[in-house]
Amino acid sequence: AQSVxxxxxxxxxxxxxxxxxxxTYSVSGNPYLFWYVQYPNRGLQFLLKYITGDNLVKGxxxxxxxxxxxxxxxxxxxxxxLVSDSxxxxxxxxxxxxxxxxxxxxGKGTHLIIQP
Amino acid sequence: DSGVTQTPKxxxxxxxxxxxxxxxxxxxxxxxxxxxxxxxxxxQFLIQYYNGEERAKGNILERFSAQQFPDLHSELxxxxxELGDSxxxxxxxxxxxxLTQYFGPGTRLTVL
Numbered sequence: 690a691q692s693v694x695x696x697x698x699x700x701x702x703x704x705x706x707x708x709x710x711x712x713t714y715s716v717s718g719n720p721y722l723f724w725y726v727q728y729p730n731r732g733l734q735f736l737l738k739y740i741t742g743d744n745l746v747k748g749x750x751x752x753x754x755x756x757x758x759x760x761x762x763x764x765x766x767x768x769x770x771l772v773s774d775s776x777x778x779x780x781x782x783x784x785x786x787x788x789x790x791x792x793x794x795x796g797k798g799t800h801l802i803i804q805p
Numbered sequence: 806d807s808g809v810t811q812t813p814k815x816x817x818x819x820x821x822x823x824x825x826x827x828x829x830x831x832x833x834x835x836x837x838x839x840x841x842x843x844x845x846x847x848x849q850f851l852i853q854y855y856n857g858e859e860r861a862k863g864n865i866l867e868r869f870s871a872q873q874f875p876d877l878h879s880e881l882x883x884x885x886x887e888l889g890d891s892x893x894x895x896x897x898x899x900x901x902x903x904l905t906q907y908f909g910p911g912t913r914l915t916v917l
Contacts, residue, residue: 721904732807732895733908740904779848783904791899792838792850792863793906 691716693782695796702770703804710765710799712780722763723781723793724754733779739763750774770803777801808832809909811896817915823884826912830877830898836860837879838899838906839871843892854879883914891916 692715702708714720721740725733737748744756754765763780777800781793808831818824830837839851841864850863854873865871868886873879883890893913897906 723905725908732809732910733897734807735905735907738905791836791904792853792861793840794850795848797847 691720691782691784691794693780693794693796695778695780695799697799698797699800699802701802701804704772705769708765708767708770708774708801708803710778710780710801712763712765712796713761714763714780714782715761716782716784718784720763721783721791722754722756723783724748724752724763724765725779725781727777727779727798729776736765736778772803772805775801775803807907807909809896809898809907811894811909811912813912814910815913815915817917818886819917820886820888822886822916823882824886824914826881826883826894826896826914828879828881828896828898828909830879830896831907834898834900834907835877836899836906837873837877838897839865839879839881840895840897840908841892842895842911843889845889848895851881886916888916890914 694713723738724736739746739756747753777798779798780796810829812827835856837854842848851865853861871881893911895911897908899906
């Protein structure tokens with residue numbers, strides 16, 4: 690069974706500082722990894738994904754994530770935080786099994802709070 | 806706006822009742838997924854349909870069922886509702902067996 694851990698319920702960062710939201714995963718095969726963001730009373734918005742290739746993935750709104758296979762991690766990063774980045778962030782995983790069944794397994798989410 | 810639409814936005818009903826949630830995928834997307842978001846369980850995958858056929862099941866209760874119609878819209882049917890079924894229900898869609906799932910705005914179900 691696959692699983693995702695987001696060890697921090699909340700991350701507080703001052704505006705302009707770099708931010709990191711942590712994610713570790715567990716799958717039996719190769720992973721497909723995703724980050725989504727959820728604003729209050731809204732659906733999930735896709736930020737970025739890792740499929741294969743370059744371990745550093747760039748996504749929307751200046752976010753990037755680094756895939757580390759040995760540490761089974763996929764941390765979300767941004768060089769300079771904005772107040773508007775404050776939201777709930779979800780990491781998700783799907784096994785690259787080729788079987789076509791591809792429901793995502795999500796972490797519990799991390800509240801990111803950017804302080805002015 | 807992801808292009809995935811869900812109706813209704815809010816639904817309030819009583820225990821024991823049955824409701825139907827509707828989802829229209831993005832134009833051209835053949836796969837539809839249903840997820841439940843609750844405080845207790847977080848975001849959980851319920852079921853996937855691909856081009857009208859059930860593709861995968863997740864943590865879906867037997868009281869819940871879904872279908873995907875020829876025009877590719879999907880409906881999630883929830884019956885014999887319990888208080889614990891109160892949650893946000895999201896639909897997502899993707900191209901073919903494509904990797905990126907795009908989520909709709911969700912339907913907030915409240916069971917009283």
